[in-house]
Amino acid sequence: MGMVSQTNGKYLDIMIENKFKDTDDCALKDISYREMKNGEYILYADRAELLVVNREVALTVIEKDKINITKNKKLFEILKNNGFLIDEHNEINGLPKEPKNNIFRMLQIFLMVVFGLSVLLLLLYGSQKLIWNSLYIVPFDRRIFGLILIGISFSVGTTILHEFMHLIFSNNIKNIKRMLSISLKKSTAYVSLTHVWTWSVFSRLMAVSAGIMIDIVVLSILLVIGKVLNNEIETILMSIMFLRIIWQFGFHRKTDGKYFLMMLLDNPLIDIDYKTNRNVLTKKEVLAWRIACVIGKIIDLYLLFFWIMPIVYKTILWIGGRI
Numbered sequence: 001m002g003m004v005s006q007t008n009g010k011y012l013d014i015m016i017e018n019k020f021k022d023t024d025d026c027a028l029k030d031i032s033y034r035e036m037k038n039g040e041y042i043l044y045a046d047r048a049e050l051l052v053v054n055r056e057v058a059l060t061v062i063e064k065d066k067i068n069i070t071k072n073k074k075l076f077e078i079l080k081n082n083g084f085l086i087d088e089h090n091e092i093n094g095l096p097k098e099p100k101n102n103i104f105r106m107l108q109i110f111l112m113v114v115f116g117l118s119v120l121l122l123l124l125y126g127s128q129k130l131i132w133n134s135l136y137i138v139p140f141d142r143r144i145f146g147l148i149l150i151g152i153s154f155s156v157g158t159t160i161l162h163e164f165m166h167l168i169f170s171n172n173i174k175n176i177k178r179m180l181s182i183s184l185k186k187s188t189a190y191v192s193l194t195h196v197w198t199w200s201v202f203s204r205l206m207a208v209s210a211g212i213m214i215d216i217v218v219l220s221i222l223l224v225i226g227k228v229l230n231n232e233i234e235t236i237l238m239s240i241m242f243l244r245i246i247w248q249f250g251f252h253r254k255t256d257g258k259y260f261l262m263m264l265l266d267n268p269l270i271d272i273d274y275k276t277n278r279n280v281l282t283k284k285e286v287l288a289w290r291i292a293c294v295i296g297k298i299i300d301l302y303l304l305f306f307w308i309m310p311i312v313y314k315t316i317l318w319i320g321g322r323i
């Protein structure tokens with residue numbers, strides 16, 4: 001999953017009473033918003049950046065109080081720079097709302113159940129070899145090119161599935177065309193989930209974790225297949241899936257795990273504040289983020305020593321004709 005950068009999120013504490021000339025210029029997009037645990041508000045609009053503001057400012061913006069917005073030059077500038085004003089050049093789309101119907105709720109519960117069963121299956125029957133030993137898996141002989149090709153196809157297919165799950169659980173299927181065009185331009189899988197910040201806690205956590213949940217389901221399916229026909233292709237596909245799941249727990253990178261944690265702690269600015277302005281965070285937030293960063297670094301070391309280095313070493317031996 002990708003998210004629109006939140007680096008432009010700004011706190012607005014002071015209302016500056018500045019007369020602003022351009023009152024006609026102030027047409028706001030539809031604002032999506034939510035009050036956070038700490039009493040501040042999250043504001044969002046189509047193709048905008050997420051803003052975190054205090055209650056007073058939030059109400060001014062939500063009520064589209066033109067007079068006060070144009071009076072406050074700083075606020076006006078921030079809304080303008082972060083994409084909250086209607087721009088003639090861009091068509092405006094409504095933001096996907098949080099579905100409140102039973103079908104959506106049943107889908108969420110269904111995914112939770114299938115995910116829970118998959119985790120159980122992996123815990124009961126998963127092999128520790130997958131975690132501790134990557135070397136035995138890859139046969140370095142003529143078959144390797146075929147296996148690489150299968151691995152790449154599998155990666156592409158499961159990435160599409162992963163992103164598709166984000167689309168469904170963020171109620172964003174309608175925008176699939178736009179998403180695809182952005183994805184092609186950036187040549188990377190990209191589903192924006194920023195709009196779910198204004199949803200209820202369960203729905204936003206489901207939207208951000210739907211991808212990794214389906215990855216874990218796929219991994220458990222591979223495990224079952226492996227019990228029937230134990231061959232190296234299935235083992236390699238399991239390793240690919242396993243590594244992609246582990247990768248998501250790199251909380252210090254832009255991963256689903258990081259956004260999950262931000263949404264759980266209900267603070268979209270926690271990462272930026274942790275790096276630049278730590279004293280605005282609560283002790284709990286600082287501790288939680290510190291632990292998350294340590295876990296992320298441990299995962300980097302694990303990937304380096306248990307996967308990257310052994311594979312590089314084996315490749316060098318292979319090139320040297322020693323295998």
Ligand SMILES: [Zn+2]
Pocket residue numbers: 001002162163166211212256
């Ligand atoms: Zn994702």
